[in-house]
Amino acid sequence: MAKLKDIAQKTGFSITTVSRALAGYDDVNPDTRRQIEAVAMGLGYQPNGVARQLRSQKTDTLGIVIPSDDTRFSDDFFSELLMGVGYATAHMGYDLLVSAQTSDDEMSAYRRIVGGNRVDGVIIARTRRHDPRIAYLQECGHAFVVAGRSAPDEPSNFPYVDVDSQDGIGQVTNHLIGLGHRHIGIILPPSEIAYTGYRLAGYQQALIHAHLPYQPHYVVHGDLRREGGRDATYNLLTHHPQLTAIVACNDAMALGAMNTIQAMGLRVGADVAVTGFDNIALAEHAHPPLTTVRQPFVEIGQHLVELLIRLIQQKPLGESQILLSPMLIIRQSCGADLPRTESP
Amino acid sequence: MAKLKDIAQKTGFSITTVSRALAGYDDVNPDTRRQIEAVAMGLGYQPNGVARQLRSQKTDTLGIVIPSDDTRFSDDFFSELLMGVGYATAHMGYDLLVSAQTSDDEMSAYRRIVGGNRVDGVIIARTRRHDPRIAYLQECGHAFVVAGRSAPDEPSNFPYVDVDSQDGIGQVTNHLIGLGHRHIGIILPPSEIAYTGYRLAGYQQALIHAHLPYQPHYVVHGDLRREGGRDATYNLLTHHPQLTAIVACNDAMALGAMNTIQAMGLRVGADVAVTGFDNIALAEHAHPPLTTVRQPFVEIGQHLVELLIRLIQQKPLGESQILLSPMLIIRQSCGADLPRTESP
DNA sequence: CTGTTAGCGCGTTCAA
DNA sequence: TTGAACGCGCTAACAG
Numbered sequence: 107m108a109k110l111k112d113i114a115q116k117t118g119f120s121i122t123t124v125s126r127a128l129a130g131y132d133d134v135n136p137d138t139r140r141q142i143e144a145v146a147m148g149l150g151y152q153p154n155g156v157a158r159q160l161r162s163q164k165t166d167t168l169g170i171v172i173p174s175d176d177t178r179f180s181d182d183f184f185s186e187l188l189m190g191v192g193y194a195t196a197h198m199g200y201d202l203l204v205s206a207q208t209s210d211d212e213m214s215a216y217r218r219i220v221g222g223n224r225v226d227g228v229i230i231a232r233t234r235r236h237d238p239r240i241a242y243l244q245e246c247g248h249a250f251v252v253a254g255r256s257a258p259d260e261p262s263n264f265p266y267v268d269v270d271s272q273d274g275i276g277q278v279t280n281h282l283i284g285l286g287h288r289h290i291g292i293i294l295p296p297s298e299i300a301y302t303g304y305r306l307a308g309y310q311q312a313l314i315h316a317h318l319p320y321q322p323h324y325v326v327h328g329d330l331r332r333e334g335g336r337d338a339t340y341n342l343l344t345h346h347p348q349l350t351a352i353v354a355c356n357d358a359m360a361l362g363a364m365n366t367i368q369a370m371g372l373r374v375g376a377d378v379a380v381t382g383f384d385n386i387a388l389a390e391h392a393h394p395p396l397t398t399v400r401q402p403f404v405e406i407g408q409h410l411v412e413l414l415i416r417l418i419q420q421k422p423l424g425e426s427q428i429l430l431s432p433m434l435i436i437r438q439s440c441g442a443d444l445p446r447t448e449s450p
Numbered sequence: 451m452a453k454l455k456d457i458a459q460k461t462g463f464s465i466t467t468v469s470r471a472l473a474g475y476d477d478v479n480p481d482t483r484r485q486i487e488a489v490a491m492g493l494g495y496q497p498n499g500v501a502r503q504l505r506s507q508k509t510d511t512l513g514i515v516i517p518s519d520d521t522r523f524s525d526d527f528f529s530e531l532l533m534g535v536g537y538a539t540a541h542m543g544y545d546l547l548v549s550a551q552t553s554d555d556e557m558s559a560y561r562r563i564v565g566g567n568r569v570d571g572v573i574i575a576r577t578r579r580h581d582p583r584i585a586y587l588q589e590c591g592h593a594f595v596v597a598g599r600s601a602p603d604e605p606s607n608f609p610y611v612d613v614d615s616q617d618g619i620g621q622v623t624n625h626l627i628g629l630g631h632r633h634i635g636i637i638l639p640p641s642e643i644a645y646t647g648y649r650l651a652g653y654q655q656a657l658i659h660a661h662l663p664y665q666p667h668y669v670v671h672g673d674l675r676r677e678g679g680r681d682a683t684y685n686l687l688t689h690h691p692q693l694t695a696i697v698a699c700n701d702a703m704a705l706g707a708m709n710t711i712q713a714m715g716l717r718v719g720a721d722v723a724v725t726g727f728d729n730i731a732l733a734e735h736a737h738p739p740l741t742t743v744r745q746p747f748v749e750i751g752q753h754l755v756e757l758l759i760r761l762i763q764q765k766p767l768g769e770s771q772i773l774l775s776p777m778l779i780i781r782q783s784c785g786a787d788l789p790r791t792e793s794p
Numbered sequence: 795c796t797g798t799t800a801g802c803g804c805g806t807t808c809a810a
Numbered sequence: 811t812t813g814a815a816c817g818c819g820c821t822a823a824c825a826g
Contacts, residue, residue, distance in 0.1 A: 109819060109820090110819070110821095111819080121819090121820085122820095122821080125820065125821060125822095126821085129821080153820075154818090154820070156818090156819080156820095157818070157819035158819080158820060158821085159820095160818090160819080160820080161819080161820045161821055161822090162820085
């Protein structure tokens, strides 16, 4: 690869002059510039990004770490978010450094990327309770934004973008209640995930609002994957056959729920209604189509990236904690055609 | 962030010694090393990755560019590939620099990443005819691997991983023929995509093998997205109502085909059978479930990354052109329940 | 308008 | 066993 030095030698000017000519400084003789530009073009000169980064102490690169070995949580969510973030990043003229964590030590990826000055800012996704990543980034003062607030009982003293999932789960639960369901189970995410509390709260609130009793044993946890939905549904339905509806806290688990229901010889949407949450594109094509809450990943990614870049560039932040309103998408998996009767 | 210099000052040793102590050289006094390590730990020292890269002239980073503005091609394929590649990359101890191209000039992203020495190697996906990216990388001698061979009539003189889609489309077409279908349409990708030729060949070959005539007007092109499948199907069915089956060359277009069929008042799988290709997870949940050919993206990503890293590290390559066998996945969307009669 | 000097943080000579 | 000097490629401050 051609370097400034090569162009300097070939034109007879100094490295500095070449640098300034190509950088568009106006204290360069137009003629000199033309010569230099011609030679640069001829050599196919491309500035060395790494050297620039070292010199300027910035990378114009954002970082994101996706879980890898911890197979429990590696689902479609990250691939959707990744695309959203990727496009937004490019649109803002930044690059994206993706580091899948590989070892058992989650933080090492962050230390390498952040402490190693590889990126100007980091996006954290799927917040957990007492999230060590947030603690680390706050401590070392590095720029970061988060997809998802802290749990309800923890402070969220950082910039984030989140969907109001309490409202979302409230909406689906209400929807089920409105259809006549009285015994509604819910499959929550693992309790260490920060948003779990919001989803439980949405469920509870809807019940209270409808003067229905809250039954703690109608609440189970799944691992966010299809398998988790299957197991959880099996547990729910064997112990509580009176359930006529199940709220799954993401679409992958909703699909798992459907599998189990069918495997148990029941009819989805007739014997047991199922709803999801997430906008994993699958929901639209599920059979029967899945009533769900839409998470606009592209929009989330865009907000995250814009927020982060504003942070990096020290521009005024405006709103730095963004809560998007979820949208209930009603499809035919709720058993709307089957009015329920009260059971004791 | 703490630097070598800081540790040097605090311990009283020189930067050089600190560097060597932390790098694990054996010409360091054990006692000195302990001191230095202690201080490094205390300061939370993290080596500056950028400086290292500049010094060592390598980045331990792989690059991939995903199309962005050219909305025609930005479908689920890249998000699936990205996850596969991301995990494999991490597993090999590398990072992944994702650059979504933003401007109209596709090559600028490659020049920045590759010419700018930001990555040790690049993964190219979705090969096109006369692909300028491949020409560029060959010319500048940078390490790269490709997901997908060149078109049948062009040389593939580079390392690649591909699925034998000729065989795959042959399998689905055979499957349809075996079910009694005699008038089978096909929705191909745009002709500038390299694998289009293989898929057409697979279709033709299956027809020939069954002594069925090849009708050029049964062949149309779609843009790889749902909309493309819709339009193409509409054209096929309005001009050739005798068609009883449609082979879509990816699952997104297959879903679009289903939409159109239903919108025209026909029944998917009964009046018109549909098959796909790709392993976009959607196929499994389509209604009715879609017979399709599975592309193992995770495996592809793994092969690509391993190949590329071996290339970078100048290790023996072994097989550098890998052709994976596709697997036909039969689900119920082929109208298996409806035996056909010959039509003139 | 142009060139010299200096340094970003690190690793690798070579000499002590 | 340790340290001083050098350079990776680039840009910024200062002289001339």
